[in-house]
Amino acid sequence: MAEAHPVGFQWVMEAKRKGAKVFHVDPRFTRTSAVADEYVPIRAGTDIALLGGVVRYILDNELDFREYVLAYTNAATIVSEEFSDTEDGDGFFSGFDPETGTYVQDSWQYEGHEGSSGSGHTAQERDSAAGLTHESHGAPVGGQTRRDETLQHPRCVYQILKRHFSRYTPEMVERVCGISQAQFLELARAWTANSGRNRTGMLIYSVGWTQHSVGVQYIRTGAIIQLLLGNMGRPGGGVMALRGHASIQGSTDIPTLFNLLPGYLPMPHHAEHPSFDEWVDSIRHPGQKGFWGNARSFAASLLKAYWGDAATPENDFCYGYLPRLTGDHGTYQQVLNMIDGKIKGYFLLGQNPAVGSAHGRAQRLGMANLDWLVVRDLFMIESATFWQNGPEVTTGEIVPEECRTEVFFLPAASHVEKEGTFTQTQRLLQWREKAVEPPGDARSELWFFYHLGHKLREKLADSPLPRDRALLDLTWDYPTHGPHAEPSAEAVLREINGYDVATGRPLSGFAEARADGSTAIGCWIYSGVYADGVNQAARRRSRHEQDWVAAEWGWAWPANRRILYNRASADPDGNPWSERKRYVWWDAEKSEWTGYDVPDFEKTKPPSYRPPAGASGPEGIAGDDPFVMQGDGKGWLYAPSGVLDGPLPTHYEPVESPVRNPLYGQQANPTRKMYAHPVNSVNPSPPQEHAQVFPYVFTVSRLTEHHTAGAMSRTVSPLAELQPEMFVEVSPALAGEVGLTHLGWAHLVSGRAVIEAKVLVTDRLTPLRVDGRIIHQVWLPYHFGFEGLVTGDSANDLFGISLDPNVLIQESKVGTCDVRPGRRPIGPALLELVADYQRRAGIVPGQHAPAVTTDDEGKEHGAS
Amino acid sequence: MLPDPNSLYGPLDPAPDAGYENAPPRMGFFTDTSVCIGCKACEVACKEWNGVPESGLDLLGMSYDNTGALTANSWRHVAFIEQPRPAGHGAAPADVLGAPVDADAARPVDGGPQFLGMPGAQPPGRGTGVEERTDFRWLMMSDVCKHCTHAACLDVCPTGSLFRTEFGTVVVQEDICNGCGYCISACPYGVIDQRKDDGRAWKCTLCYDRLGAGMTPACAQACPTESIQYGPLDELRERAAARVATLHERGVPEARLYGHDPNDGVGGDGAFFLLLDEPEVYGLPPDPVVTTRDLPKMWKRAGLAALAMAAATVAAFVGGSS
Amino acid sequence: MTPPGPVGDRFRRFRERLAAEGGDRPPVSDDRPSTASGSTEAGGRTGRRGGRRGGGEELRVPEAEFTSYYGRPVLKGPVWKWDIAAYLFTGGLAAGSSLLAAGGQLTGRPALRRAGRVTALAAVSASAVFLIRDLGRPARFHHMLRVAKPTSPMSMGTWILTAYGPAAGVAAIAEAAGLLPRHGLLGLAGRALPPIGHAAGLLAAGTAPALATYTGVLLADTAVPSWHEAYPELPVIFAGSALASGAGVGLLAAPPAQAGPARRMAVAGAALELYGAHRVETRLGLLSEPYRLGRPGRLLRAGRLLTAGGVAGALLGRRSRVVGALSGTALLAASVLTRFGIFYGGVASARDPRYTVVPQRERVEARRAGMDLPADRAVPPAV
Numbered sequence A: 001m002a003e004a005h006p007v008g009f010q011w012v013m014e015a016k017r018k019g020a021k022v023f024h025v026d027p028r029f030t031r032t033s034a035v036a037d038e039y040v041p042i043r044a045g046t047d048i049a050l051l052g053g054v055v056r057y058i059l060d061n062e063l064d065f066r067e068y069v070l071a072y073t074n075a076a077t078i079v080s081e082e083f084s085d086t087e088d089g090d091g092f093f094s095g096f097d098p099e100t101g102t103y104v105q106d107s108w109q110y111e112g113h114e115g116s117s118g119s120g121h122t123a124q125e126r127d128s129a130a131g132l133t134h135e136s137h138g139a140p141v142g143g144q145t146r147r148d149e150t151l152q153h154p155r156c157v158y159q160i161l162k163r164h165f166s167r168y169t170p171e172m173v174e175r176v177c178g179i180s181q182a183q184f185l186e187l188a189r190a191w192t193a194n195s196g197r198n199r200t201g202m203l204i205y206s207v208g209w210t211q212h213s214v215g216v217q218y219i220r221t222g223a224i225i226q227l228l229l230g231n232m233g234r235p236g237g238g239v240m241a242l243r244g245h246a247s248i249q250g251s252t253d254i255p256t257l258f259n260l261l262p263g264y265l266p267m268p269h270h271a272e273h274p275s276f277d278e279w280v281d282s283i284r285h286p287g288q289k290g291f292w293g294n295a296r297s298f299a300a301s302l303l304k305a306y307w308g309d310a311a312t313p314e315n316d317f318c319y320g321y322l323p324r325l326t327g328d329h330g331t332y333q334q335v336l337n338m339i340d341g342k343i344k345g346y347f348l349l350g351q352n353p354a355v356g357s358a359h360g361r362a363q364r365l366g367m368a369n370l371d372w373l374v375v376r377d378l379f380m381i382e383s384a385t386f387w388q389n390g391p392e393v394t395t396g397e398i399v400p401e402e403c404r405t406e407v408f409f410l411p412a413a414s415h416v417e418k419e420g421t422f423t424q425t426q427r428l429l430q431w432r433e434k435a436v437e438p439p440g441d442a443r444s445e446l447w448f449f450y451h452l453g454h455k456l457r458e459k460l461a462d463s464p465l466p467r468d469r470a471l472l473d474l475t476w477d478y479p480t481h482g483p484h485a486e487p488s489a490e491a492v493l494r495e496i497n498g499y500d501v502a503t504g505r506p507l508s509g510f511a512e513a514r515a516d517g518s519t520a521i522g523c524w525i526y527s528g529v530y531a532d533g534v535n536q537a538a539r540r541r542s543r544h545e546q547d548w549v550a551a552e553w554g555w556a557w558p559a560n561r562r563i564l565y566n567r568a569s570a571d572p573d574g575n576p577w578s579e580r581k582r583y584v585w586w587d588a589e590k591s592e593w594t595g596y597d598v599p600d601f602e603k604t605k606p607p608s609y610r611p612p613a614g615a616s617g618p619e620g621i622a623g624d625d626p627f628v629m630q631g632d633g634k635g636w637l638y639a640p641s642g643v644l645d646g647p648l649p650t651h652y653e654p655v656e657s658p659v660r661n662p663l664y665g666q667q668a669n670p671t672r673k674m675y676a677h678p679v680n681s682v683n684p685s686p687p688q689e690h691a692q693v694f695p696y697v698f699t700v701s702r703l704t705e706h707h708t709a710g711a712m713s714r715t716v717s718p719l720a721e722l723q724p725e726m727f728v729e730v731s732p733a734l735a736g737e738v739g740l741t742h743l744g745w746a747h748l749v750s751g752r753a754v755i756e757a758k759v760l761v762t763d764r765l766t767p768l769r770v771d772g773r774i775i776h777q778v779w780l781p782y783h784f785g786f787e788g789l790v791t792g793d794s795a796n797d798l799f800g801i802s803l804d805p806n807v808l809i810q811e812s813k814v815g816t817c818d819v820r821p822g823r824r825p826i827g828p829a830l831l832e833l834v835a836d837y838q839r840r841a842g843i844v845p846g847q848h849a850p851a852v853t854t855d856d857e858g859k860e861h862g863a864s
Numbered sequence B: 001m002l003p004d005p006n007s008l009y010g011p012l013d014p015a016p017d018a019g020y021e022n023a024p025p026r027m028g029f030f031t032d033t034s035v036c037i038g039c040k041a042c043e044v045a046c047k048e049w050n051g052v053p054e055s056g057l058d059l060l061g062m063s064y065d066n067t068g069a070l071t072a073n074s075w076r077h078v079a080f081i082e083q084p085r086p087a088g089h090g091a092a093p094a095d096v097l098g099a100p101v102d103a104d105a106a107r108p109v110d111g112g113p114q115f116l117g118m119p120g121a122q123p124p125g126r127g128t129g130v131e132e133r134t135d136f137r138w139l140m141m142s143d144v145c146k147h148c149t150h151a152a153c154l155d156v157c158p159t160g161s162l163f164r165t166e167f168g169t170v171v172v173q174e175d176i177c178n179g180c181g182y183c184i185s186a187c188p189y190g191v192i193d194q195r196k197d198d199g200r201a202w203k204c205t206l207c208y209d210r211l212g213a214g215m216t217p218a219c220a221q222a223c224p225t226e227s228i229q230y231g232p233l234d235e236l237r238e239r240a241a242a243r244v245a246t247l248h249e250r251g252v253p254e255a256r257l258y259g260h261d262p263n264d265g266v267g268g269d270g271a272f273f274l275l276l277d278e279p280e281v282y283g284l285p286p287d288p289v290v291t292t293r294d295l296p297k298m299w300k301r302a303g304l305a306a307l308a309m310a311a312a313t314v315a316a317f318v319g320g321s322s
Numbered sequence C: 001m002t003p004p005g006p007v008g009d010r011f012r013r014f015r016e017r018l019a020a021e022g023g024d025r026p027p028v029s030d031d032r033p034s035t036a037s038g039s040t041e042a043g044g045r046t047g048r049r050g051g052r053r054g055g056g057e058e059l060r061v062p063e064a065e066f067t068s069y070y071g072r073p074v075l076k077g078p079v080w081k082w083d084i085a086a087y088l089f090t091g092g093l094a095a096g097s098s099l100l101a102a103g104g105q106l107t108g109r110p111a112l113r114r115a116g117r118v119t120a121l122a123a124v125s126a127s128a129v130f131l132i133r134d135l136g137r138p139a140r141f142h143h144m145l146r147v148a149k150p151t152s153p154m155s156m157g158t159w160i161l162t163a164y165g166p167a168a169g170v171a172a173i174a175e176a177a178g179l180l181p182r183h184g185l186l187g188l189a190g191r192a193l194p195p196i197g198h199a200a201g202l203l204a205a206g207t208a209p210a211l212a213t214y215t216g217v218l219l220a221d222t223a224v225p226s227w228h229e230a231y232p233e234l235p236v237i238f239a240g241s242a243l244a245s246g247a248g249v250g251l252l253a254a255p256p257a258q259a260g261p262a263r264r265m266a267v268a269g270a271a272l273e274l275y276g277a278h279r280v281e282t283r284l285g286l287l288s289e290p291y292r293l294g295r296p297g298r299l300l301r302a303g304r305l306l307t308a309g310g311v312a313g314a315l316l317g318r319r320s321r322v323v324g325a326l327s328g329t330a331l332l333a334a335s336v337l338t339r340f341g342i343f344y345g346g347v348a349s350a351r352d353p354r355y356t357v358v359p360q361r362e363r364v365e366a367r368r369a370g371m372d373l374p375a376d377r378a379v380p381p382a383v
């Protein structure tokens, strides 16, 4: 955190000043470790085992916050008889379909709901990363659930949890993660001791947890712990994602993702959602409890915002104009499609995949096979010059004279050269003024798309084609100002907030959303940010002039609520769990919820409220069900649907690992997304043969001094000089083993590429004893590329493409490689070296280990 | 000529001594290295605010320090020191920073910052057994000009380019400096430095321009963890003493202040530090003394030598026959 | 100075040097005066130093009493280049020559007077050139004249030079009187010049000792360890060296008959110089080391030999013009070598952090021991 979020880390230091104890769990000793009280080195990719160990520690010692767990989680809920656990299935839950490598989730459901899972087969959901839609929408859980409040029923979630994690003992943690039992116990003790009625603990994670083939399950394990300890919905609790780029939270709220529309409305699928009604019903699940019951209003208002007058109830608000998913349109699939010639043109805005995305070579080869590429960036980045200066030019794979891609480079205005909002990890929108004029031809994204839209509409103005109506009917009328006709960002924010169509009055919140076309809302969760016609995101009242929740600084979605599910900060009767942790509570006198924050509950629904039989939507939520977006109002220790790779987190090895999974016969996540493509490959892992060809684990992350793919730091001398060269950190032991010298060169080889780096021999890297073997990990920054003031080989060239099944994030934190002293070969010899490794490792590009591990795998390199 | 008996040495409030009437309180830095996270924001902020040029794009291999030293082109410098500590998890009592409480063990036979590539890094293949995993200290410290009470650089400057500001800080005037280089040899901390392509001497100005406008210096403003604290020196000294006491209480006996003492060899620093190891480990002199302390004696010796010279000449001419 | 080129190269060179030097680097404690503190902590470590050194593959400095940040210098080495060392010589030469000239003038030895005055002008002119050349901003030389600061030996030196230079110049010009025609305006000048020259010569001689010795303070008034600690000796050495070089000029220029005072000056100068040099090479403990090792050591040794030779020649070869000239040359060369030796000795002491850290560390330990404080270094005592 100190490395990548130094400004946020000031609060950790502040806490430390006040006596807090800081643990840092990380494969390498970082600047965070330097100021932590305890540094816990871990083998990359094994946190589920560690966290699972903590879950077991809590359950075994009954350290859970029992009242909270009973009332607010699904611990007591009884799960279907048909469910069987990985503990019985040697790494598989019930319902696995080896054909597609995905699960049928019916057997995971609560008892009596087997048929109504609504998710059923998840193969297609994986393709469209649609698991996410359930994650955020609450899965379909209709009617009442059976519960055992004594938690004794063998099939209640609590007991299932206990059995599932029973083997995640301190010994097992040590065996899998390489963490000593003493250190593990210290960590578990500290964590649990700091949670309960009077204390809360917060879990903060970032991409060290997400970029794994089991990334979503990492976070799930953390969430389970937080629920068990009663740390959700309470001040000082929660699970926080430290985000990356300044508004990366905003870019999921109003998404740049292929599978979502604003406000987490799912992108319709061409086959599943042929009509507006079917689409809306897939979100709200008629009859289901919880707030998604209003989905129709949100969806209709969104379409109304898009197509204005053209959108009417009669034509389903132009639902037909919405693009449809046909499968996986994720960035990695697209790159492979480019290589295959299926994609001809590409807009690349604010991204540098030639350096920043896994399998750099595939990224560059893909972009070299387009007809045209538009790059809008602040700097001349690798993704714009790969055809000329990329490593493939030296190897002869790209010939500049013959490269077909026409690259258009358009200079972009940076964040200080334009106005708008940033949304940060707390869902807080903060308005930003323009500080300086953009130089030269640099323009904002808003300007670019607005004028591009106008140009396209002019060209199509006379088009008789129905397909062009979608564009021509769009509302596209923002006021502009200045010599370059810059559209007003505030006007955009106003539209996002939503307005009454008849009067133009800005809505005060999403409760005003209507399904009849009388409201238009650009993003329903942001509704209220422009309430009363005032830019609420621009509020800057000092924290010294208001209470500690500081509700008048910026604006948080939804409804300026700073902590979600904050009903959980009060006990089932509506009283604060403790004075110290008082946040939101039931005021019996006034018969309403009150507190420091905006209550995340219907204001006047008393704690004693019990829904009538058959109630759905918000009415179905009881007065003591704080998790109001969930179908059962409960926090899910066990996820009957929504997570594609299992209702409970399970330790699988990274896709590339030198270690045999000590827990299960199944080696890696069986549902991971794999791409069989000639350019892609996976290094063999046990029990496959030849795993020893790539004996070392490498892990990749950030340096404080550089930013992501490096364009914004390697081009700026005060930053570039602080970390001026690509390097690899190795332990003294490994340096001795391989023959590396400090400041000398090393090159690293994977089945995809070979890269070179200067060597830093440092005790900050620790060899680990794992399952009786010594595992060496090396660390690389991923910031380097071939443009800028300081250059170097890109760590991402080493990776292949393997993704988490839920959100299609790449496993770019851990892989296997060989490390050799000296510089890498250049030109064709480089390709030969990689080919030689592939031969020795038995890698046939385009094929990889089958999803299901079989012990005779070594013999047959099954394709999939 | 020398108004205050302590003008050359000893405790002193420098601004009034330099002739300021109604000088504002002396301003300075307290840099608490125990909370430094090595983010180098201070280095970058200083460069941005003061327009300091690039100082070279070279990987030094000195842990994460690629700046190397305070130079004319780096007025803040964050030092990184990797110190191996004997591990044996849970065995040795460890303090907040993972360092053993036992003072002797804190200096392992092969430990401590060394002349090796990476301090503490054993020669490849040695030392770090897998069995006994190693724990570390990774010390970070943001160094800067000390704005000495008795600033040798200022004392020796023959042009008056270096001067004492009303805030008690020491600043070079770039339009006066003729690059004689005297200040550079005089500074006991190796701070001030000549810029190669420019010839003049440069160093931290303690953001004189910002101070004048009532602002905080750029580096302190940028520091996320309040490792760099700016304020009236008296106040900072109190704060620092309290911090040391807290750290000692929390089992960090090695915490100590450096440069805070008006009785030290330079009359106390305007920028002082809380360190977690010996000063020399961070590249600081353990007992700096302003060179001009001995200046009266030097002039005396020179006078005697001059007399001897004259006498010898006289003797040579009158004492012989041929 | 900003290290030439990237700092990394220097660091690498440093490492290479360490690797190359291996075990034959003198152990740090060799010259350490045994202070009270040496015993406790040091004792323990000295024991450990044992067999490690020269172990070959271990890239480590002989274990020393101090640690340092990657072996980097604590101080900035002087940015003064060779021309300052050269200036030390020419300044001294000018001073010595002026004294010689004044002596000749007052005792009626025209050869000495003339040679002295002319050399003084040449030397002081060279001095100015060296001084200005060495500035980072030579065009701003005159900024030196903005202030007069007793705390800045360079400022004082500037004013000394300002007083001395014109006097020496006028004195030298006065030597041209003989070359002027007898009549007319120039004749008038020719007649006026000798008395002006006499006055100027005396003025120059009056300031000459200051010119010769202030440079000792110039070097000593720095943080450069081996210069600063040598502050009692540097003016003595420089005075001696100046006398010897002035004597050298006399020996070169004057016929043996007039050279007697020059010989005696040579003896006196050599005595001061040798005494001073011996002191700095032995008295300063660890800080004497830079004057004995490497290039500075070689320069100083050669200087000593030449000085001795020059004096011997001057005394023994009284009657031979050739021997006298050789002796004079030797003395001049010796003066050059001594100045360069002292100069570079100091530079070396600033570049190696041992010379900064070890003596200071000892001071701290001694103080701590003296105050009967625990050896716990975390509690540094006040001075």
Ligand SMILES: Nc1nc2c(c(=O)[nH]1)N[C@H]1C(S)=C(S)[C@@H](COP(=O)(O)OP(=O)(O)OC[C@H]3O[C@@H](n4cnc5c(=O)[nH]c(N)nc54)[C@H](O)[C@@H]3O)O[C@H]1N2
Pocket (backbone or CB within 6 Å): A001, A003, A004, A005, A025, A026, A027, A028, A030, A042, A043, A044, A045, A046, A047, A205, A206, A207, A208, A209, A242, A243, A244, A245, A699, A700, A701, A702, A703, A704, A705, A706, A707, A708, A709, A813, A814
């Ligand atoms: N200076 C700087 N700041 C940044 C960025 C930057 O590039 N530079 N990028 C921004 C962006 S886009 C993002 S997304 C965030 C990312 O912020 P972070 O997630 O903090 O960034 P990383 O350094 O990639 O990864 C964090 C740590 O995870 C560790 N790690 C790797 N694998 C594992 C594992 O399996 N288990 C555990 N426990 N740890 C593991 C790595 O060693 C690393 O130290 O930072 C943002 N802030």
Ligand SMILES: Nc1nc2c(c(=O)[nH]1)N[C@H]1C(S)=C(S)[C@@H](COP(=O)(O)OP(=O)(O)OC[C@H]3O[C@@H](n4cnc5c(=O)[nH]c(N)nc54)[C@H](O)[C@@H]3O)O[C@H]1N2
Pocket (backbone or CB within 6 Å): A207, A211, A244, A245, A349, A350, A351, A352, A353, A355, A356, A357, A358, A376, A377, A378, A379, A381, A412, A413, A414, A415, A445, A700, A701, A702, A707, A708, A709, A710, A711, A712, A782, A795, A796, A812, A813
């Ligand atoms: N191995 C490995 N790979 C990783 C990661 C990892 O931890 N390990 N981290 C991943 C993560 S979390 C991320 S976020 C990605 C980042 O990867 P990328 O997003 O590909 O990399 P960036 O360098 O952040 O690219 C952003 C670009 O936007 C430009 N830019 C900045 N502001 C603007 C603007 O206003 N308009 C426009 N048009 N352009 C602008 C910048 O100049 C820069 O070139 O890398 C991922 N890749």
Ligand code: SF4
Pocket (backbone or CB within 6 Å): A004, A005, A006, A007, A008, A246
């Ligand atoms: S770059 Fe910006 S967002 Fe990132 S830590 Fe610094 S201030 Fe915060």
Ligand code: SF4
Pocket (backbone or CB within 6 Å): B145, B146, B147, B148, B150, B151, B152, B153, B154, B170, B186, B187, B188, B189, B190, B191, B192, B203
């Ligand atoms: S530290 Fe050096 S440069 Fe700074 S004031 Fe003191 S003597 Fe001058």
Ligand code: SF4
Pocket (backbone or CB within 6 Å): B153, B156, B157, B158, B159, B160, B161, B162, B172, B176, B177, B178, B179, B180, B181, B182, B183, B184, B200, B201
């Ligand atoms: S270099 Fe400049 S600032 Fe330093 S002493 Fe000389 S004139 Fe003064």
Ligand code: SF4
Pocket (backbone or CB within 6 Å): B045, B046, B047, B049, B050, B075, B076, B144, B203, B204, B205, B206, B207, B208, B217, B218, B219, B220
């Ligand atoms: S005070 Fe100003 S000049 Fe000095 S280091 Fe800080 S930012 Fe730089």
Ligand code: SF4
Pocket (backbone or CB within 6 Å): B035, B036, B037, B038, B039, B040, B041, B042, B043, B078, B140, B142, B222, B223, B224, B225, B226, B227, B228
């Ligand atoms: S002093 Fe502050 S700004 Fe500088 S490196 Fe340390 S924490 Fe960062």
Ligand SMILES: [Mo]
Pocket (backbone or CB within 6 Å): A207, A243, A244, A245, A248
């Ligand atoms: Mo990111």
